[in-house]
Amino acid sequence: MNIPKLPIGKYVDLFVEFLNDRLLGFFNWIGNVIETFNDVLVSLMLFIPSLLFAVIVAGIAYWTSRKWGLTIFTLIGLLLIINLGYWEQTIDTLALVLTAVIISIILGIPLGIWSSQSDRASGIISPVLDFMQTMPAFVYLIPSILFFGIGVVPGIIASVIFAMPPTIRLTNLGIRQVPEDLVEASNAFGSTTSQKLFKVQLPLAMGTIMAGINQSIMLALSMVVIASLVGAPGLGVEVYRAVQRIEVGLGFESGLAIVILAIILDRITQNLKPGKKG
Numbered sequence: 001m002n003i004p005k006l007p008i009g010k011y012v013d014l015f016v017e018f019l020n021d022r023l024l025g026f027f028n029w030i031g032n033v034i035e036t037f038n039d040v041l042v043s044l045m046l047f048i049p050s051l052l053f054a055v056i057v058a059g060i061a062y063w064t065s066r067k068w069g070l071t072i073f074t075l076i077g078l079l080l081i082i083n084l085g086y087w088e089q090t091i092d093t094l095a096l097v098l099t100a101v102i103i104s105i106i107l108g109i110p111l112g113i114w115s116s117q118s119d120r121a122s123g124i125i126s127p128v129l130d131f132m133q134t135m136p137a138f139v140y141l142i143p144s145i146l147f148f149g150i151g152v153v154p155g156i157i158a159s160v161i162f163a164m165p166p167t168i169r170l171t172n173l174g175i176r177q178v179p180e181d182l183v184e185a186s187n188a189f190g191s192t193t194s195q196k197l198f199k200v201q202l203p204l205a206m207g208t209i210m211a212g213i214n215q216s217i218m219l220a221l222s223m224v225v226i227a228s229l230v231g232a233p234g235l236g237v238e239v240y241r242a243v244q245r246i247e248v249g250l251g252f253e254s255g256l257a258i259v260i261l262a263i264i265l266d267r268i269t270q271n272l273k274p275g276k277k278g
Contacts, residue, residue: 016143031148034099038152041095050087054078057264064271074267077260086235086257093224093234093261096152100159100220105213108164112171112209113197122172129165137162137226145230155227163219170212174205214269221262235261 020027045053058075062068081090115122140161144154178201186196202209228236235254242251 016146020146027147031153034103034153034156035151038095038099038156041098042091045091045095046088050082051079054082061264061268064268070267070271074264077264081257081260084253084257086238086254089233089235089238089254090257090261092232093221093236093258096156096159096224096227096232096234097217097220097265100156100163100223101213101217103156103160104164104167104216104220107160108167108212108216109171109209112168112212113175113202115168115172116175116201117193117197125168129168132161133165137223138229141226141230150231152227152232154230155223155232158230159220159223159227162223163216166215166219167209167212170208170215171205174208174212175201177208178204210269210272214266217265217269218262221258221265224258 048056054075057078058071061074062071065071081087111125115125137158140158141154144157148154148157175197182200182204183196186200191199224232224234224236225239226236228234228240235258238254239251239258242248242254
């Protein structure tokens with residue numbers, strides 16, 4: 001018995017074409033804003049001499065952790081990247097990750113707050129987040145290229161889609177885990193919904209929210225190689241080139257630079273959590 005194939009792919013293609021036809025101007029505007037912001041980040045970070053930048057980041061590592069081990073690792077790791085000749089690629093990667101994470105925070109925290117305040121909203125958003133996290137990241141590149149063309153923007157968009165769910169989930173979780181007696185106490189004192197949210201729930205949930213942001217940073221960084229497939233600059237380009245040419249040494253060096261950057265970002269953001277510093 002032959003069962004006719006459901007034309008899901010055809011309907012998806014028609015929907016994407018519809019969006020591209022009706023919202024082309026909007027997509028162009030969004031792409032220009034994201035690309036400009038990313039370019040400004042790259043220009044600002046490259047304006048700082050590489051050695052001074054390494055010292056500044058090491059200082060941030062010490063300020064957030066008060067640990068000399070992390071500070072020394074940060075400084076030596078960045079000096080190694082400079083020595084290997086991957087500094088500009090590292091800055092491109094860092095700008096891509098920061099842009100994707102900033103967008104994830106701008107979109108993700110309000111959605112997480114909404115989910116925490118409404119069970120209906122949570123019931124709608126949670127399956128969407130499951131879909132975003134389980135769909136292979138390569139699939140996001142196809143419509144991103146159609147909407148935004150080749151370059152850094154589709155890489156950032158794909159990174160945002162892939163990296164945003166932890167920020168939404170853990171914002172929702174953190175607010176819901178605020179002790180009920182504290183919420184009742186704020187109600188007893190006549191707090192409005194916004195006062196209760198900003199003065200009680202969000203401050204107490206900040207540790208969990210920062211954990212979500214930390215995970216989003218790591219997921220965005222894991223997308224740098226995939227983003228290189230659509231023309232995004234950075235260390236991912238070097239890894240992709242090494243794979244194409246089967247150059248183990250080049251792949252190891254560029255991969256090592258990504259690992260160093262990942263460890264530095266992970267440790268700094270972990271120590272930004274309330275109660276972690278000191």
